Amino acid sequence: MSIFSRMSDIINSNINAMLDQAEDPAKMVRLIIQEMEDTLVEVRTSSARVLAERKQATRRLEQARADAESWEEKARLAISRQREDLARGALQEKRAIDEEVALVEAELTAADEHIEHLSTEVLQLQQKLDDARARQKALSLRTQTVQSRIKVKRQIQRDALDDAFFRFERFERRMDTLESQLEAMDIGRDVSPGLAAQINVLTDDERISDDLERLKKAMAGSVDGAK
Template sequence: MGLFKKLKDVLEANISDLISKAEDPEKMLNLYVERATEELKQFNIQVNRAVADQLQLRQKAEASKKEIESWNTQAKVAITQNRDDLARIALERKKTAENNLAEYEAQLAEQEKAVETLRSNYRLLEEKLNKARSERDQLVMRQRRAAAMKQANEAVQEIASNNALSDFDRMRDKVNRSEAEAQATMISAENSLEDEFAKLKKSADDMAVDDELARLKAELGKGKE
């Protein structure tokens, strides 16, 4: 039963404590399950040996029953032939076989109880091991997820500490400023062009006025003499 207690202690260990103390939780959990699996295999060997012993005791008990019947028959034959001496020997052998049968049956009863206890304990440990495997898988996924989140958070903190986002803001402001300057230059160019056209129009208007003035003077005889 020492192996049962040893395996039971392994399976009932606080997995969370094991993880918190391990540098590599996933590796620790795998080793934990592997160890428990190997211990359960060894325990199963003990169960099988106990079952084998039970079968041997049952066979010996059956053999003793047959031996008792055989010696009883031989004692009867000896009596019918007036061989009380042989009958006595046969009955003595029969008594020995009966004693052996009683011993085998007592041992068999104890062995059957032991086998049933071992099988019950094996089922209990097997259930605990399956539960441990399931918990191992869940904890490994949680550990991986936590590690990924930690790595992501560290990356965000590193970006923030390097002012990378501030650099992006400065670049955006620079682009906006360049676009504004380009827009201002385009507006200035358009205004200059409009001014030139306005000057041309004014010059043409002035010439038209001068021509009209000269014509009127000519009509009135006020032109150059």
């Protein structure tokens, strides 16, 4: 691809569409800027070469015109000396040089058009490059802002988590305190589990003995009645 073809593609490209399709917009912007900068370097080098060739063509044109004028002077001289044959020869040389003059003039016209077209495209490319650089700067600032916000957000969330754990631990300590107070209130009031069980057994035995005595009496009364 030629320099001018690639430069034209860049100039005519829709940077917004390229960024929308890019997975990494920042990387895409860097690539676009690098491509534009490389193209500008090549175009300036080409421009310098075209300008140098134009200067050479200008010198050739000046020399050719001087040679054509010189041959015309020689033809006049030959005519003044009654040497028409020499005059014809001089005019033939002048005609050949005039043809070269026409070619060089056409070459200069094409070079001027080339340089004008090149200048216009370079100006457009420079505008695109400035736009890309501005977008790169804006994107960089947005990236820094987002990264800072993410960092702050993470810190806030971590602080909230730490606060939640702190409140949970404080609640656990409070429950430990309440349980300790409850246990302290029961100190001295508790009966030994073994002793309580023994007393319960005695109570149950006494009730059974009473029931047994009651049944005996009831049965004895029934026997006496039958007699």
